[in-house]
Amino acid sequence: MPEGDTVYLAGKRLRAALTGGTLLRGELRHPRLVEHDLAGRTVTGVASVGKHLFTRFDDGRSLHSHFRMDGSWHLYRPGMSWQRPAHEARAVLATADRVAVGFALHDMELLPTAEESRLVGHLGPDLLDPDWSEDHAAEALRRFTARGASEVGSVLLEQRVMAGVGNLYKTEVCFLRGISPWTLTADVPDPAGVIALSRELLLRNADRPEQSTTGELGRNQHWVFERGGQRCRRCGTRIRVAEQGDGVYARVAYWCPTCQPGPAPVPTRRPPRRR
Known part of the structure; x- marks a missing residue:
């Protein structure tokens, strides 16, 4: 999506x-x-x-x-x-x-x-709202922390918490914050920083079709997203792939087990599904 x-x-x-x-x-x-x-x-x-x-x-x-x-x-x-x-x-x-x-x-x-x-009206604050303010950030933080018993990867995708993040940015935010997507939201250090980074990445790419999270433009300029089996750009560990979520809410998750310590399932061996 x-x-x-x-x-x-x-x-x-x-x-x-x-x-x-x-x-x-x-x-x-x-x-x-x-x-x-x-x-x-x-x-x-x-x-x-x-x-x-x-x-x-x-x-x-x-x-x-x-x-x-x-x-x-x-x-x-x-x-x-x-x-x-x-x-x-x-x-x-x-x-x-x-x-x-x-x-x-x-x-x-x-x-x-x-x-x-x-x-x-049911959506959380729009991360690309041109009128974004401290009130928007505070409301997003309130909704985010209220999902403390849920996995952070799933919460980032929940549009009722904050609107705009999809599987690409969920994956990259978790990597850049050094947390496993399966970490419980209650255990995420600095949740306000997670929200700020989500908005920053969306803003960085809002005016161009290329979506880069590494700072470099070009094809596949991501840290771990859709790079299953390849070497981590930071530490060289193989990027792992597994499914997160149930039913229609299931999404392919990518993570580096070295850069993102924490809970994680057994990685899958099948080729990841494309967005």
Whole structure:
């Protein structure tokens, strides 16, 4: 599932491309929304909240979308070929200058803008909120420490605690803080530092498609994420892989047993699943 910075960047690009434009084409191809036509509406803004996007219109409505595992928004110039099959398109929003196509968006809803909180009000503080303050940090810390009996790797992924962290940043935050993902949250030293680092990594990558946690740009610039079986960049120990969580909440975890001492399961031998 995309990280919060991926959704933030998508929202930023859509906002720059569509805001102020009147839709010449406003097709919603999602099964629940096919009867709606947004042509003639003016886009007043696009906002991201955690991993949720809201495209707002001048009639007081918003189009909500969530990427889930394989969704995305693409931007094109009129007449350009799409990079994904047309049958995967769930929304086509076109102005005179730009065409925004939402592909494989399983979760979509058209709702009054004033009711957006109905879909995101349960979330914890958004780590990429431009109005982030000490109050946001304090609330995230309160929610984080309240999960003291849960494993920190799972808590970092819980959007009700703080919104925006996905499996990549969960993995990298645990490595950089020197803690096993299976450490109980109550045993995590300096939980405020964990929250601050989570926000720092998201902010560092929010304005570019490349997600680096090592400070170097390029492909696979991570400390341990998706590097199972490779040597740790710090100590040379083999990176281990195991699954954390149950059922639909299970995710592949990567860790260095030397740099991240603490509780851990028996590592798996199978190839890790891709994001």
